[in-house]
Amino acid sequence: MFRTLSRYILCLPLWWVVSALAAPELPLWAAASWRNDIATVRAHIAAGTNIDTVDDWTGKTALHYAAEYGHLEIADLLLANGANVNHRDDDKATPLYFAAVGGFVELAKLLLVYGADINARDKARETPMDGAVFFGHVNMVNVFQQYLGITRYSYDTRFYIEATALAPGLYGFLNKKKRIDSRLFQLETSGDLVHWRPMKLFDTSRPPFTFKDSRLTKYSQRFFRLQPFTMPPEPPVNRIYSTYESFEAKPIDGTLDGLDSEWATVDFVFNPGFEVVEDGQRAKGTFTFDDLTHAQFAEVDEGKWDGDKDHVISIAVGWNTDGIQLTIVVEDDLHHHTKEGADEGDAVRVLFTDASRGEATGEYLFALVEPYLGDGTLYDKNTMANTVKGSVVGHTKQLAGNGEFDVVILRTQKTIHPNTGTTVYELWFSPGAIGAEVLEEGFAFGLGVAVIDSDSDAPGKQGWSGWGPDSVVLETNPGETALITLVGDPADDDD
Structure with missing residues (x-):
């Protein structure tokens, strides 16, 4: 029994050493902030650290800080390993808000690809677009204004697609404001990625943007995309599509x-x-x-x-x-x-x-x-x-x-x-x-x-x-x- 206990005591420090090497002392969120310490971020991921660990002072995750400081490589790494793209901090702000305020266009695009909510509002009812307009980030404003995304797709008991787009409204603060008008966009389908046909027309002022159909076979082996709708210069002159x-x-x-x-x-x-x-x-x-x-x-x-x-x-x-x-x-x-x-x-x-x-x-x-x-x-x-x-x-x-x-x-x-x-x-x-x-x-x-x-x-x-x-x-x-x-x-x- 004593020998068994001795082995346990001798092994315990070794376990501590392995644990210390696998989980760096610097918190994950801190490594993703101004330090831009991608090596520590990788070490945390390898150790199995919760990817959405928060800073107790702010409620921000590592992804929040990566977005705030414009660390594109770290953000990409975090998202690829399951970071919650719509996690809210203590002020209910999402990572996209901080990318917008900082003017980090490529990072914002990455967040949108992973499903960031473009219309998310924080405690002050501010959206990412408000921040982009107020700080004069024109390229960011253009990205948000043109953005169209498929947020949900299912093909089980019925075919279902849900889309999102920037809501129309007045954005910005004080004397720095911009009005975004409603616009039309359409869901299109293709069998070969070359020739596309419209399925449904949406108006950004009238959410939700959903399409559903119980005829599953009609949509098998099809591709789908969202495209802006441009009104033809003249109405069709005949019966051709x-x-x-x-x-x-x-x-x-x-x-x-x-x-x-x-x-x-x-x-x-x-x-x-x-x-x-x-x-x-x-x-x-x-x-x-x-x-x-x-x-x-x-x-x-x-x-x-x-x-x-x-x-x-x-x-x-x-x-x-x-x-x-x-x-x-x-x-x-x-x-x-x-x-x-x-x-x-x-x-x-x-x-x-x-x-x-x-x-x-x-x-x-x-x-x-x-x-x-x-x-x-x-x-x-x-x-x-x-x-x-x-x-x-x-x-x-x-x-x-x-x-x-x-x-x-x-x-x-x-x-x-x-x-x-x-x-x-x-x-x-x-x-x-x-x-x-x-x-x-x-x-x-x-x-x-x-x-x-x-x-x-x-x-x-x-x-x-x-x-x-x-x-x-x-x-x-x-x-x-x-x-x-x-x-x-x-x-x-x-x-």
Whole structure:
């Protein structure tokens, strides 16, 4: 027993030594203050010291002091190890308030990334913005004024997002004040981080900023962001979703080979939305923006759209002095045509108009009716003019307008179970074919594209997608086209 007790007594000082080395005598909050002692901060973290240990005199944590003295590296270290970004001191002030008063912009940005409450008020009802305005920190004021943040996201029994932004009001003290007006911002979603669509519009004067939906599958594998809302200079002139009502076409130097490799992903417009308002048409793949509901697809009669696996499109348009190149990629289940009317099956209709979108200058119809040469074959105008099995192979019709044009169509059936395939329409139009004498930077014209979908169980023109499809799918309507403006200099294009 004595030997056991002796071992205990001998071991006790050693434990004290280890403890002393692991927990520095200098408190964590003190190391993070004017001393800027990051080595001691690291030692406390390694020893397991409570990261939110407070100074008994002030109630401040290490993060408060790091923010007050502008120690960005220490603040980053503390936050990465779980420091409470919204901890309040004895005056109910948060670390963000001290960063704002000190004018430490990068530190304030870091705190906001970690979820600092931009509208938190202390005992005196002062906010971080009050301090930034009073001390004249213009850059800090700009950061706060522009800040938008997602504060909560859940995807369990329902989809839920909550956002935050600076509240409008009069900020500052005495004769140093600044009024912040309310503003609009929107929640946007994307499947590829390139093309974004709005989900909901918010007004900073009307919190809370929340969006919820019980349809979980609709939001799987999606990205979300907050963006300022800029009022368009004019209301939409037609039914096209306003983001794609106008478009800048860049120079392109491609060939008609059935491949879309000359285009970058950002060059494509994916499923541009449009309003569906006509009787007998059913809007599918809808999204709402500014109280307007837009669709990715319109069903008619017996047609049925089963989502992206059934029919989804991407469209790219570019130019050079020789003409306009238009590439349309259709991802669908099966390629189908009734072999009756040219557009009574999978087909593309294209309309060109003048810049005012008041007069049609060219109308075209393209369809692959009988892909008799098998999967992956490139069909050009000559091939599609042939007759096989009592049917024309394809249609390449210039319904209105003058000038030369060319087309190739490539169909690839990827899988049968499930049915997945791709049809690439590569189209070229001379200046005269779109109603122009020459093509040059700044030239503008209207463009409408309708991509018709046919299925074996609902044959014919049973539904469509497109870019302003109402301009051409049933009858010509120039006012429903998108405005395309040529930008850049083809001579400078190296792609």
